[in-house]
Amino acid sequence: MKKILLISAVVLSLVGASGCSTNSASTSDNSTKSSKTVQKKHWDKKKDQKLAQEMKDYGKKNNQIYTKYDGKTKLTNSASRIYPDAFKKDTFKLNGKKISIGWSPQGEHHYDYDVLAIYNHDLTKDGQHKTFLFCWHKQKPIVLVDEAGKGNVVDLHVSNDKSLNGSFSNIMYGENI
Known part of the structure; x- marks a missing residue:
């Protein structure tokens, strides 16, 4: 037992x-x-195409033609800045402070400012230009503008164009796509 x-x-x-x-x-x-963690991609072909149309319309409205960085052929503006190489070579500042910014075609969170798209319009041959950097920053879309002259320090500012900012936000959040 x-x-x-x-x-x-x-x-x-x-x-x-x-x-x-x-x-x-x-x-x-x-x-x-x-x-x-599954890394969410914030940018895709559909959004890219929608932004291309918005920039075409924006250019027409402002009587300007914008050249898009296509992810292959380097984009050079009249200040001799070559995108996307400039992100590694130059110092980028926003409001006087150095920032972490770089080409990130799907918004993979490699930088504080992930650049999803780049559009440039050269105003004159002596360096005047307007280069739009469409970014993803802290889970929000932001449009930065490079109008800096020649040199290795690029002072950016946030776009104050409400129409362009609104269009980019709508595209990022999937509205009107």
């Missing part, structure tokens, strides 16, 4: 221990799954 009770106690202990290890393994699997 003691043998049967002892064997039963050992069997129950083993079953209980294996149940605990199974539970801890599944808990470990769940925590591993939840710790993996």
Whole structure:
């Protein structure tokens, strides 16, 4: 009788221990799954095409033609700044402070300011230009403007064009697409 009770106690202990290890393994699997983050891409072909149309319309309205950086052919403005190389070569400032900015065609969060699209219009051959940098910053769309002359320091400012800012926000949040 003691043998049967002892064997039963050992069997129950083993079953209980294996149940605990199974539970801890599944808990470990769940925590591993939840710790993996899916990186959301904020920019896609549809949004890019919508912005291209907006910039075409914007250019017509302002009697200007904007050249888009296509992701392959480098874009040079009249200040001899070459995009996207300038992000690595030059110092970019916003409101006098150095910022982390770079080409990030899908908004992968590589920089504080992920540049999703670049459009340039050269006003004159002596360096006057308007280069729009359409960015994703702190989970929000922002349009920065490069009108800086030649040199390795690029002083940017936030676009004050409400129409352009609104269009970009609508595109980023999927409205009117």
